[in-house]
Amino acid sequence: MDLITSWIGNIPEFAVPFALAALGLIITEKSGVLALGAEGLMLVGAVIGVGAALTVDNTAVALAIAMIAASVVSLLFALMVLVMRINQVISGLVLVFFCQGLTTLTGTLMGWTNQPVSGLGAIALWPLSELPYVGRFFIQNVVVYLVPVIFVVAVWALNRTTPGLRLRAVGENPQAADAAGISVLGYRLAAIMIGAALIGLAGAFIAVLSNKLWISNMTAGRGWIAVALVIFARWSPWKALAGALLFGCIEALIPQLAASGIKLPQYFVFMAPYAITLGVMIWVAASKRDSSSQPGALGTPFIREERT
């Protein structure tokens, strides 16, 4: 009884980083840029979020700074893939390793490691918060409540606005978009930066709002799970949100199991999310669903004067 109540109450905290990171990845990848750097950008959001919270003591401002920081770092990725046209897989991996080193260094040099921050208080959504079993699901910080709003706005912008149409065109057929007078590189740059901001917010959520402190490499592979989640969701934001909730359920279960006294090998428990990710990926691949939802030009650099 208590177990289930607190499990359900913990789900949003674990699901939100996945949801935000996956949405950021979807926005970037809809423009045709393969974004594998989520893990690195989440770390940037996390360390800068904590650093800003320690410095300015205003959580909202700290989260905004974290988003901007991730966006700025993503310019490096944009430089590699858009201007220098380096392989997007390599660029994504390089970005992750670079950010892992950069954030550890920054955290240590600035003395932000293990310094507690205040975070945000929980708001109860009355009367939903009074429901049996699921009531604690509706006692969360304000960012959790903002997630559905962010999703609605993002989906609307992608599917129901002219810039969204152009962004998707750039990702499906950049040559066609270019011939229509759309700046392919401009839209890709914007998609990378907006996506990075959301991924940075996901990282800041983990550090500033969930754990309320910074520890080196604290995202622990969640960025990679988000990458898998996007493929699992076939680039659909709503499916990605559902997938994020599913993974949130699994991650939230682990501490509950430990607390309930069930004896499980510790490393097995830590391994579980990744094993489940692997299982889901194999299931997706085996179920042979149509791959047409993948942006047509994903991973391909754009060169105008290429002769075909």
Next chain:
Amino acid sequence: MSKQNAIQLSGVSKTFDGFKALTDADFTAKWGEVHALLGENGAGKSSLMNIVAGLYGPEGGSLFIDDNPIKLKGPKEAAKLGIGMVHQHFKLVMPFTVAENILLNLGHIQTSGLYRERLRRVSDDIRAMAKRIGFEIDPDTRVDQLSIAEQQRVEILKVLLAGAKVLILDEPTAVLTEEEAERLLTTVQGFAREGAAVILVTHKMNDVLRYADQVTIMRAGQTVKSLKPDSVSVDELIRLTVGESTSDQSATPEKRAPGAPYLQVKGLTSTGAPRALNHLDLTLNKGEIYGLAGVGGNGQSELANALMGIPEPVEGQMEIAGEGDLAGFDAARRRAIGIASIPADRYGAALAGPLSIADNFALGDIHSGRYGPFWYLKTRAIEADAAEAVRQFDVQGVRSLKQKAALLSGGNAQKLVIAREFNHPPKLVLAHSPSRGLDVKATEAVRDRLRAARDDGAAVLLISEDLDEVMAMADRIGVMSAGRIVAEFSQPADRQAIGQAMVNHV
């Protein structure tokens, strides 16, 4: 509108990776005329027009639009100045609807309102314009569900709705059947009569003679001459285009006695829906070319796949005399019994683009062990054989045998495919649109090879949407419609009757 210049280019050059695509080219098109830009593949026609459309920046020379000097910064600016280009490879976003594709292109026209409202307005505009010029297009259909001819209409609607007054069509009839091409060219002639300038990039002499008011001829990156098509003879036009006179293409083959049946197809039917193939029967004899004519999309690709061994869900018989049913043969077995395949998609299905010319050539014989066991490749033997084949089959543009096959032009890529497939004398040749997109000389070379194979006793199946080609090549002609052969003709065949059979069963 007065007959002033719509587009004028003078002294334009363009280089790609050291290759001079254009050298000092001049071009003038006037308002109210259909202006053909004629030349062989690789003569620089598309490059020249891409400069007008703002896609390529010229390296020298000047561009005048409506007699004003212009430096285009990009395609957006060209569109603003009323230049619209329909590319040979369509620039459409496949998963989008017709209306979304067209809305995408209207960026430079400032329209206000909510997205949904704009989309609705664009849909209305599409319906109105389509009605005016006689196209039938539903704005809410996804582009990937349209036929090639319909996609081309979307491209034309796209540039017209963007306000184009100069309409550039790059090889518009290459993908169309005769009827579709006629309809299209009559429509664009109408645009010119209303005062627009239409530029028709083509290598088809017939298009020029029938529809153009003025023709500019290009050869090897230079503009050779500009003249009125009715002021010169066809031979003169061909001479200017290719630099030499080629043999008469329209000669019909002499009547020949057919050999014994070699391939017998019985009741070939697609298992999936829709039934692309519907109880198709076909007998192919030794020592004959069987030409399969028909409007594209009547099951030709599916038949070619089934025969060539490209996965295609079919049932029925494909019996090879003395060998058994083709369906059970893997690629190695097919080669061993002497089947040569020339697929329609030469870069996708016949060649591995990133591999070298020598490697592509060697693929044909790799199974036989000629080039060594599985753990060792005799590269010298491969290169010696490839060099010999390249020479024998006149594959041009080969700087080195290690050069990527993807760098070969269409005609030379096709020659390489044929060199590989004909390396051992074939017993059965399956050729699908073998001369599509090739210039006059390369087409002649390909056809000579097919005739030579026939004369050596091979059974040749020529699937082609180009009726001229079938008429000029085939000993017997079958007309394909709705997945089956609806009529067969022996040479000399009546072109009118074949045309009738092609359209009546659609």
